[in-house]
Amino acid sequence: MIELTDVHKAFGSKRVLRGVNLTIPTGTSMVIIGGSGTGKSVTLKCILGLVTPDRGKITLDGQDVTKGDRDAFLARFGMLFQGAALFDSLSVWQNVAFRLQRGAARRPKAEAREIAIEKLRRVGLTPEVADLFPAELSGGMQKRVGLARAIAADPEIIFFDEPTTGLDPIMAGVINELIREIVTEMGATAMTITHDMTSVRAIADNVAMLHDGQIKWTGPVAEMDDSSDPYLDQFIHGRAEGPIAAVR
Amino acid sequence: MSGATLALAPVAAIGRLAIFAVRGVSHVFRPPYYPREFGQALMQIGWYSLPVVALTALFTGGALALQIYAGGSRFNASSVVPSIVAIGMVRELGPVLGGLMVAARVASSIAAEIGTMKVTEQIDALVTLSTNPMKYLVAPRLLAAVIVVPALVAVGDSIGIWGGYLVGVYHLDFNAVDYLKNTVNYLESWDVVSGLIKGAVFGFIVALAGCYHGMQSGRGAQGVGRATKSAVQAAAVAILATDFLLTALFFTS
Ligand SMILES: Nc1ncnc2c1ncn2[C@@H]1O[C@H](COP(=O)(O)OP(=O)(O)OP(=O)(O)O)[C@@H](O)[C@H]1O
Ligand SMILES: [Mg+2]
Numbered sequence: 001m002i003e004l005t006d007v008h009k010a011f012g013s014k015r016v017l018r019g020v021n022l023t024i025p026t027g028t029s030m031v032i033i034g035g036s037g038t039g040k041s042v043t044l045k046c047i048l049g050l051v052t053p054d055r056g057k058i059t060l061d062g063q064d065v066t067k068g069d070r071d072a073f074l075a076r077f078g079m080l081f082q083g084a085a086l087f088d089s090l091s092v093w094q095n096v097a098f099r100l101q102r103g104a105a106r107r108p109k110a111e112a113r114e115i116a117i118e119k120l121r122r123v124g125l126t127p128e129v130a131d132l133f134p135a136e137l138s139g140g141m142q143k144r145v146g147l148a149r150a151i152a153a154d155p156e157i158i159f160f161d162e163p164t165t166g167l168d169p170i171m172a173g174v175i176n177e178l179i180r181e182i183v184t185e186m187g188a189t190a191m192t193i194t195h196d197m198t199s200v201r202a203i204a205d206n207v208a209m210l211h212d213g214q215i216k217w218t219g220p221v222a223e224m225d226d227s228s229d230p231y232l233d234q235f236i237h238g239r240a241e242g243p244i245a246a247v248r
Numbered sequence: 249m250s251g252a253t254l255a256l257a258p259v260a261a262i263g264r265l266a267i268f269a270v271r272g273v274s275h276v277f278r279p280p281y282y283p284r285e286f287g288q289a290l291m292q293i294g295w296y297s298l299p300v301v302a303l304t305a306l307f308t309g310g311a312l313a314l315q316i317y318a319g320g321s322r323f324n325a326s327s328v329v330p331s332i333v334a335i336g337m338v339r340e341l342g343p344v345l346g347g348l349m350v351a352a353r354v355a356s357s358i359a360a361e362i363g364t365m366k367v368t369e370q371i372d373a374l375v376t377l378s379t380n381p382m383k384y385l386v387a388p389r390l391l392a393a394v395i396v397v398p399a400l401v402a403v404g405d406s407i408g409i410w411g412g413y414l415v416g417v418y419h420l421d422f423n424a425v426d427y428l429k430n431t432v433n434y435l436e437s438w439d440v441v442s443g444l445i446k447g448a449v450f451g452f453i454v455a456l457a458g459c460y461h462g463m464q465s466g467r468g469a470q471g472v473g474r475a476t477k478s479a480v481q482a483a484a485v486a487i488l489a490t491d492f493l494l495t496a497l498f499f500t501s
Contacts, residue, residue, distance in 0.1 A: 050372045071378055080374040085369040089288075099377050102280065149377075 001026050002047060002157070002189070004073070007056035008213075009042055016042050017053070018213030024206075026061075029183045029190040031200050031223045033235060034210035035244060039195045041082055043210065044159045047191075048077060060157075078155035082162050082193075084146035086134035092145050094128035096120060099153045119148040123214060124174050149176065151182060158182065160192040163200050176202035197236055198223075209235060211244060268460050275380065275387040286388040293354050293389070293455070294396030298403065300353060301346050305404035308341050309333060309411025315467070317420050330427045331434035332408040333412035338435070338443045339499075342405040344491050347450030350397055351483035358389060359479035362462025363472035372461070388460045390452060397451025398444040405443065442498045449494065450487045457483035 002024040009017040016039040024030045032040050037160070045051040047058055049065060058065045064072065086095050096116035100107050107162060117127045123144040134142055143166055150158055164172035176199050182188050183205075192203050200207060201221060208218040209232050217232045224236060234242030313335050320326040362385055365371050374381050409431060416422040457479045465475035 045372070048376055050375060073374060074378045077376060079373070081373055083370045085373040087365075087370055087373070098379075102282075103378050153501055 005057045028205040031204035076159040078150035080150040084142040275383040289392035305408035306411040309408030310415040313412035313415040327423040330430035337408035343446035355479040355483040358458025359462040363465030363475040393451035393455035398447035401447035
């Protein structure tokens with residue numbers, strides 16, 4: 001279980017997170033929605049320790065994430081970055097197999113490559129892309145390679161930062177299904193950021209809406225439509241009028 | 249910013265750099281090691297810098313011979329050309345010009361590469377993949393530079409002396425055998441070794457400046473551009489300042 005309690009984060013004078021409280025039970029899929037620039041990516045980075053919160057507490061299974069063995073902690077996670085963040089000096093399969101080629105999860109090269117190609121297939125990429133370099137791929141393909149890298153070592157907890165942006169509707173469907181599968185079949189805990197309401201419905205067990213640096217609404221996806229929360233309503237129906245200003 | 253913070257800013261910057269350097273060096277000695285990254289750094293810093301270092305040394309050696317000949321003939325001492333070219337090259341010009349050329353080529357490319365990795369979240373990605381960027385990116389480059397820049401300096405020294413020899417023998421009508429004899433006879437091993445030590449220190453400075461400014465890079469393309477510029481500037485100035493200090497340390501008794 002991941003638990004955020006009263007998490008604050010400011011960049012300079014810009015207060016991005018202003019007391020985020022959120023609980024993600026083990027083995028469930030949480031989707032975070034919210035306007036552009038509200039701090040969704042920052043929230044994920046706070047949990048991973050890539051960004052240090054100014055205040056508040058984040059725990060994983062009751063353990064403070066800033067304490068304890070960092071390597072062991074990170075080994076439980078997989079993360080897809082919003083911009084894919086592939087290593088441009090490494091080929092596609094070496095990117096995917098990065099964790100499998102060093103450290104505790106180290107495997108022989110042939111085996112690592114095989115696993116990488118299998119993961120690429122799961123995100124809808126053919127083995128031919130394995131030896132290309134990230135710069136030779138389209139944006140959507142890079143995103144999917146990033147996804148394959150995030151799931152390569154079968155982590156317990158996976159963060160997906162906008163997994164389907166830049167993908168065609170069919171490929172988006174494939175990815176939604178994949179994320180769902182990872183949660184239901186492998187029992188992983190997932191946190192996904194998305195702007196795509198179809199994805200939300202396909203992926204989520206629970207939904208949280210971030211606005212003004214706080215979680216404005218959270219609950220099971222089934223209750224999302226009749227929440228009677230004005231912020232959530234405006235957001236999921238994409239209306240210009242409502243409590244959320246269109247210019248931010 | 250108040251006066252006090254303004255005055256403290258450079259001190260704080262030096263402090264950050266020192267901490268960065270200590271951390272980087274400490275990772276050189278602690279596993280896991282990344283031999284592949286180390287090999288690539290050797291190639292990037294050493295092998296690909298060879299042509300530019302060689303050309304710089306060749307022309308410098310030639311020009312040095314001409315200058316010393318012209319200057320020396322004013323008091324009938326033009327016979328010192330071979331030994332002064334050799335001593336000037338190995339003690340001073342080889343390491344300094346080699347270091348500056350490497351700074352221009354390598355500090356910039358390291359800063360641009362690491363800076364780009366920073367702004368495209370590749371550094372964050374490394375961390376989430378349980379890989380310490382200090383170990384994976386910084387330590388191999390520091391080690392490679394310390395090892396390979398002295399080698400570059402040695403090559404540059406030889407080519408510079410050869411450049412002086414070409415000018416001396418084919419243009420200034422020195423006897424070829426005498427020229428070589430004079431070169432070898434007056435050169436002491438400390439002349440060469442002190443230059444190589446300078447090379448190792450300059451190599452460290454170049455890699456450190458590149459890595460540090462790359463890791464400190466601000467956001468976006470502009471941030472990377474600024475990091476690259478700062479890395480070259482810092483490396484070049486630091487090389488010249490350190491050269492002065494080392495020369496004072498080595499050659500004043
Ligand atoms: N490293 C940083 N330095 C300074 N400001 C930052 C940094 N990272 C994020 N921010 C700021 O924090 C705010 C939230 O950023 P974040 O990336 O979390 O937004 P987001 O909710 O993921 O938006 P989007 O949906 O557009 O991806 C933005 O205003 C951004 O400018
Ligand atoms: Mg984001």
